[in-house]
Amino acid sequence: MAGHSKWANIQHRKGRQDEKRGKVWTRILREVTVAARSGGGDPSANPRLRLAMDKARAANLPAERIKYNIDKATGNAEGLHYEEIRYEGYGIGGAAIIIDTMTDNRVRTVAEVRHAFSKHGGSMGTEGSVRFQFKHCGQLIFAPGSSEDKVLEVALEAGAEDVVTGEDGAIEVLTAPADFEAVRNALQAAGLAPALAEVTMRAENTVELEGEDAARMQKLLDVLEDLDDAQEVYHNAAL
Numbered sequence: 001m002a003g004h005s006k007w008a009n010i011q012h013r014k015g016r017q018d019e020k021r022g023k024v025w026t027r028i029l030r031e032v033t034v035a036a037r038s039g040g041g042d043p044s045a046n047p048r049l050r051l052a053m054d055k056a057r058a059a060n061l062p063a064e065r066i067k068y069n070i071d072k073a074t075g076n077a078e079g080l081h082y083e084e085i086r087y088e089g090y091g092i093g094g095a096a097i098i099i100d101t102m103t104d105n106r107v108r109t110v111a112e113v114r115h116a117f118s119k120h121g122g123s124m125g126t127e128g129s130v131r132f133q134f135k136h137c138g139q140l141i142f143a144p145g146s147s148e149d150k151v152l153e154v155a156l157e158a159g160a161e162d163v164v165t166g167e168d169g170a171i172e173v174l175t176a177p178a179d180f181e182a183v184r185n186a187l188q189a190a191g192l193a194p195a196l197a198e199v200t201m202r203a204e205n206t207v208e209l210e211g212e213d214a215a216r217m218q219k220l221l222d223v224l225e226d227l228d229d230a231q232e233v234y235h236n237a238a239l
Contacts, residue, residue, distance in 0.1 A: 007144055007170040007195075027231050028056050029069045030102045034082055036073035047181060051199065084231075087113045088131060089124040092217040095207040095237040096130035097122065103229040112227050120220040133236055134201040137161070138180030140187065140194040144169030151192055158186035174202070203236035214239040 031052040039046035043053055049070070056066050082102040087110070089097050103109040117124050142151055148171055152163045155173045160183050162174045175183045177199050184197050209217050217237050225233045 007141070007166070007168045023226075024059055025061055025065075026228075027102075028052065028059055028061060029065065030082055031231065032056060032066055032069045033073040034084060034102060036070045037081075041070045041074040050181070055198075085109060086127075086131075087124065088127065088129050089113075089117050089122055090130070091122045091220050091235060091237060092213050093207050093209050093237075095209065095217060095235055096133045096203070097221075097224070098130060098134060098201055098232075098234040099224055099227075099230055100232040100234075101227070101229040102231050109227075109229045112229065113224070116220070116223045116227065120223055121216050122220050131201075133204055134234060135204055136177060137200065137202050138173075138175035138177055138183065139196070139198060139200050139202055140173040140175075140184060141196040142171040142173075142192065143195050146171050146192070150190065151187070154187055154190045154192060155183055158183045200232075201234040203234070206236050206238040208238045 032049065035046060035049040035052045039048055041049070043050045053066060082104055083106065085101050085103060085106055087099045087101065089099075091097050099113055101109050101113070114124050116122075140155075148163075148165055151171050151173065155163050155175075159179045160173050160175045161179075164172045164174070166172065173183065173187070173194070180197075180199050184194070187194065214237075217235075218239055221233060221235060221237075224230060
């Protein structure tokens with residue numbers, strides 16, 4: 001999530017996930033299913049599946065649920081077939097928004113996304129209309145107070161592209177998507193545990209929103225995140 005305070009955004013996201021654990025589990029299991037279907041059920045040969053399984057374990061998903069969804073995706077159990085669709089649009093003040101979805105009914109999903117935008121002051125864009133404002137990358141964020149020198153040394157040696165310390169003291173490590181696992185593993189081996197570690201769409205710039213505009217933007221984001229088919233919502237608003 002974009003914003004001037006990465007740490008505040010992380011705390012906000014974690015709080016929402018704790019409140020809606022059932023929905024978080026559903027989204028992670030969809031990711032496990034799609035990753036296994038596209039790259040096979042062996043996590044040692046499927047990086048995307050490894051990351052999805054890491055998310056599942058971090059969310060305390062039961063191992064049997066994870067295995068069932070892998071089996072379902074690889075033909076060992078019957079299940080729904082999901083497709084991935086990305087939507088783009090504009091929020092309050094022209095802030096850019098990307099919604100990644102997994103759906104078994106694209107007609108339903110696009111209608112729900114369009115309705116959310118129109119009802120809450122945003123507008124849907126065309127494919128590519130805001131994507132250029134984001135960078136696809138690995139992102140690891142460390143809490144304020146972490147050792148900046150140690151994170152910098154280990155991350156850059158492991159192949160990170162950049163290490164940025166924010167005004168709030170949070171440390172952000174950025175990697176190419178393909179290097180994310182190697183950098184994360186090196187940091188963990190050095191005893192450095194990130195508060196957030198994911199491959200994401202990181203905003204290259206921010207749109208500052210305050211007061212009523214910030215509240216309206218937050219409402220739009222909440223509605224989009226609550227859509228059943230939404231997997232991730234990225235934006236460049238600093239609230």
